[in-house]
Every structure is written in structure tokens, then in C-alpha cells.
Amino acid sequence: MKAMGTCGQDAPAFREIEIVNDKRGRPALVLHGRAEELVKLNKITNIQVSLSHIKDFAGAIVVLEK
Numbered sequence: 001m002k003a004m005g006t007c008g009q010d011a012p013a014f015r016e017i018e019i020v021n022d023k024r025g026r027p028a029l030v031l032h033g034r035a036e037e038l039v040k041l042n043k044i045t046n047i048q049v050s051l052s053h054i055k056d057f058a059g060a061i062v063v064l065e066k
Helices: 033-041
Strands: 018-022 027-030 046-054 059-063
Touching: 027 033, 027 046
Parallel strands: none
Antiparallel strands: 018 027, 046 059
């Protein structure tokens, strides 16, 4: 949501953003509902996601490209 620049009532729900693994095991985003609409509206053509975790902590970086 932060990468899309949305917040408050305009933001999609967290449940509309899904992380899945592709055939090679790399993480990928699958968007639903309002999140998918915002990507189309903003003409986003590519989404990159990187995940990292250790024991009790996790982090992610998302890059949206037009």
C-alpha cells in the first residue's frame, strides 16, 4: 500500500494483497479487489517483491514500475 501511495480510506485492505511463490520459488504478489484496481489505474506494469526473515522478524521490499 505504501508503494502505491495510498492511505486511509482509499487504501486497499491487507487481505487484497497476497504473496505466492512462482514455479521457481520466488515470491510474487497477486492483487485482488481495490489493490488490483489501483495498479491498473496507476498503469503499473511490473511489480517486484523481496522477502527476508529470521526467527521472529520479517521484512519486505516492493517496487512498482510504470
